[in-house]
Amino acid sequence: MSSSQLHNPRAVWFMGAPVSKAIAISTAIVYVVVEMNKWHDALILDTTKIFDHAQFYRIFVYNLTFSSMGELIFGLMALCPLMRRFEREMGSKRFAAFIVYSSVISTILELLVFNIFFDVERYSGPYPQLGAVLALYNKFTPRLHPKFFGILGYDFSEKSLVYGLCAQVIFSGGLSTIIPTIIGFISGLLSVKLSETELPEFVYTIGQLMGKAFVDESPPIMMSRTVQRGAGRGNRPRQAPNGGGRVPAPAAPRPPPPPPEEAISQLTGMGFDRQAVIRALQQTDNNVEAAANRLLTG
Numbered sequence: 001m002s003s004s005q006l007h008n009p010r011a012v013w014f015m016g017a018p019v020s021k022a023i024a025i026s027t028a029i030v031y032v033v034v035e036m037n038k039w040h041d042a043l044i045l046d047t048t049k050i051f052d053h054a055q056f057y058r059i060f061v062y063n064l065t066f067s068s069m070g071e072l073i074f075g076l077m078a079l080c081p082l083m084r085r086f087e088r089e090m091g092s093k094r095f096a097a098f099i100v101y102s103s104v105i106s107t108i109l110e111l112l113v114f115n116i117f118f119d120v121e122r123y124s125g126p127y128p129q130l131g132a133v134l135a136l137y138n139k140f141t142p143r144l145h146p147k148f149f150g151i152l153g154y155d156f157s158e159k160s161l162v163y164g165l166c167a168q169v170i171f172s173g174g175l176s177t178i179i180p181t182i183i184g185f186i187s188g189l190l191s192v193k194l195s196e197t198e199l200p201e202f203v204y205t206i207g208q209l210m211g212k213a214f215v216d217e218s219p220p221i222m223m224s225r226t227v228q229r230g231a232g233r234g235n236r237p238r239q240a241p242n243g244g245g246r247v248p249a250p251a252a253p254r255p256p257p258p259p260p261e262e263a264i265s266q267l268t269g270m271g272f273d274r275q276a277v278i279r280a281l282q283q284t285d286n287n288v289e290a291a292a293n294r295l296l297t298g
Helices: 003-007 018-037 047-052 069-090 092-116 127-140 159-170 175-194 201-210 225-233 261-268 274-283 288-297
Strands: 149-151 154-156
Touching: 018 069, 018 092, 047 092, 069 092, 069 127, 069 159, 069 288, 092 127, 092 175, 092 201, 127 159, 127 175, 159 175, 261 274, 261 288, 274 288
Parallel strands: none
Antiparallel strands: 149 154
């Protein structure tokens, strides 16, 4: 998929992110079903009922949806843009592997933590998944504007807006929602390298068969007026306005300015090789975010 399709303002919102779309839609649908049947108590991760009453199904359903309408709305507002962005950058296969690995690790850690250290009910909701994509956002998204706004003498970057929205969800249920998000954050960091190992092929085959409804067709991209005019003229040589000879060929575009050292430092601080960072910045006209995306996708 071309970058022009991804940035086309008329493109479908989940274009290039079928896994994210499937997660968002299924989370909303499951919430409606659970709310209509008053099944929220059955989705709580209660370690006593799991281990003492053999209600092992709770391990597989507690992340399916949120426990209230407010959490659902703000949770999807926080989750969807992050999932969509990183699925486009990582590719659907690797992103799906990342979600699976981080979910498995976080489930194991949650069972240990809530059974041994915290005697609280863990509300239902994909908080570990939110923590996992926040780990990606924290690790791989550079601060483009360190002084985007200030409050009481403290400067905040544009990333603070995303963290602020996520905080509305993370702190909504106290320890019951904070702990799963922290565990998900740790699991996300551990799963970055693991996600390079793809899931078995039959998993993707089943996912493709079940997820055809979640794949968006690419909309036609409008050509610019310049392209349309060029197509209408064909390959005819342009004539000078006074009827003279041909119009001289346009001058070659100027090379972009050398990458600023501040941009190089931001990206090398994320663990990338300096020479690779310089090449990526030169190829993206010194756009730090675009260069980071290019380095992430190889």
